[in-house]
Amino acid sequence: MAKLILSLSFILLFSFTLALREGSWQQGECHLSRINAREPTFRLEAEGGVTEFWDHTNDEFQCAGVSIHRHRINPRGLVLPAYHNAPVLVYVVRGRGTLGYLISGCPETFESSQESQQEYYEERGEEGRSHIFRDKHQKVREIRQGYVFAIPAGAAHWTYNNGEEELVTVAVQDVANYANQLDRTPRSFYLAGNPLRGQQQQEGRPREQRGLPEFGNVFRGFKVRPLSEAFRVDEETARLLRGENDTRGHIIRAEQGIQFVSPTLREEYGRREGQYGRGEGPYYTRDNGIEETICTAEIKENLDKPSRADIYNPRAGRFSTLNSLTLPILRFIRLSAARGVLYRDAIMAPHWFLNAHSAIYFTRGECRMQIVNHLGQAVFDGQVREGQVIVVPQNFAAVKQAGEQGCEWIEFNTNDNAMMNTLSGRTSAFRAMPVDVIANAYQISREQAERLKYSRRETLLFSGSSSRYERGRVASA
Structure with missing residues (x-):
């Protein structure tokens, strides 16, 4: 009997621990009565750019288990190599550059x-x-506006702006992910420099109360002699690895530029033509599904191409999704993304995600947005604009309507195959219900129920009262 009780106690303890690691609802972190559209709360300045952080201790971010930051990298700016304690999904808001993705043990x-x-x-x-x-060196990848790229937990990477304008990226770090076996504090482990340089400029509250990620140069904690022997270099070089006197920060400026081995545009075009066959495109690959390994996996995808849209309405906008079916590495990091574009006054149908939280970053324009919880309370009802982030917890219903200038956003979902349900439209829950069920549920006539059920023929994106086909917007996208 004692053994049975002990076994049951172990099972209960294991189940509780697993639930605690897989989701935040056990901790009561998603009992939200109010959600806000958030701006960055902290800037970390460096020689080659600046990084802006959202306070990950806010209730919404704690609920979703995510941390968000934005890099603004100047031309010839290099974000020093680093790795994180949780997987990261990044969207390129503006500019172009080069990404180095480093996996130890993979060939050069x-x-x-x-x-x-x-x-x-x-x-x-x-x-x-x-x-x-x-x-x-290992493969480098070109990135530019509209690209999403995935970085697994513990994978070192660097970013270089080889363009003529500022390179802006926004990143979501999924600290509640199964791959993070530490706590929910976002941590970055730098392999060079002195990223702590900019923190001395912060005033006011103690650091632990500001919601900042934790980061530093991992070499700094090692003694000089072991480093010298490990790399077979002199002690002066070993001291430079530690970055103690480096005042450039976590984004440095490469005055002479950076050279690396990379195919020319002509070589790249020839490779693609040979791979896909003449007259074919990237959607006609002949892969059999087993070619990718951790060393060869594709980690990026362009979500801004209008032709890639999953849902398109010429009077309302487009919606493009990126999940583990279209980018297999997302199955490994258990994240996905979607890109939304709404034209003037257009509406995205009321909807909810069955299996994911969403962190939404608005890239252009503004829109009116409402979010409703399980109690029928509007936890958010207001305007959101470019540069703001808002979190929509799992199963919370949300609706968007674009303003006069339209609205664009990127959303990061905490599931590699986030599934959406809608409340109105051709594929909605209303369309799936019998007319008599609707009539009795809402105490309306059968004719009214029919009109309610079939009022919208579109799927997800609805034209507003003054929406019109924006030929110029589509052509320039």
Whole structure:
């Protein structure tokens, strides 16, 4: 009997722990009576740009288990290599650049030949021996406006702005993810520099009360001699790894630019033509589903292409989704994304997500938005505009209506295959109900129930009272 009680206690304890790790509802963190559209609360300035953080201790972010930050990287700015304690999903708001995605143990697949590296010809040694430097590194990826890319927990990465304008990215770190076995504090482990430099500029409340992520250079905690021996370098070089006297911050400026091995545009075009066949496109790949490994997985996708939209209404806008079926690495990090565009006065049908929280970042314009909880209370009813973030918890119903200038957003979902239900429209819950059920439920006539059921023929995006086909908007997108 004692063994049975002990076994049941163990099962209950294990179930409670699992539930606690998989979701936040056990902790009562999603009992929200009010949700706000949030602005960044802290700026960390550096030589090559600035990073803005949203306070992850706010109730909405605690409910969704996410932390959000935005990089503003100047031309020739380099975000120093770092890895995080939780997976990250990033959207490129503006500009273009290069992403380095580093997986230890994977081969260096980009390498320079002797013919392409004559500029590295150097004279070395007292006898005048010549040496030609050939670089090798893991694959680098081009990123530009509209791209979403995924970074697994613990995968180091760097970002470089090789364009002529500011590179702006917004990132969601899923600290409630199964891959994070620490607590829900977002942590960044830098492999260079002194990212703490900008924190001394912050005034006011103690650091633990400001909702800041925690970060620092991991080499700084090691002694100089072990580093010197591990890398087989002199102690002065080992000290530089620690970044103690580095005042540039976490985003540095590469004055002379950065060179790396990368295909030319012509080579890239030829590779794609050969891979997909003449006259075909990227949606006609001949992959059999087993080619990707952790070393070769595709990690990015362009969500801004109008032709990629899952739902399109020429009088209302478009909606594009990105999940583990279209980008398989998302199955590994258990996140997904969607891109929404609403034209003037257009409406996105009232809807809810069955299996995910949503963190929505607005990239252009403004819209009126309402969010309703399980008690029928409007926890948010107001305007949201460019640069703001709002969280919609799982199963909370939401509706959007664009303003005079339209509205665009990117939403990050805490499930690799987020599923949506709508309350109105051609595929909604109303369309699935018999007319008599609607009539009796709302105490209306059968004719009224029919009109209610079939009032909207569109699927998700509805034209507003003054919406019209914006030919210029579609052509320029």
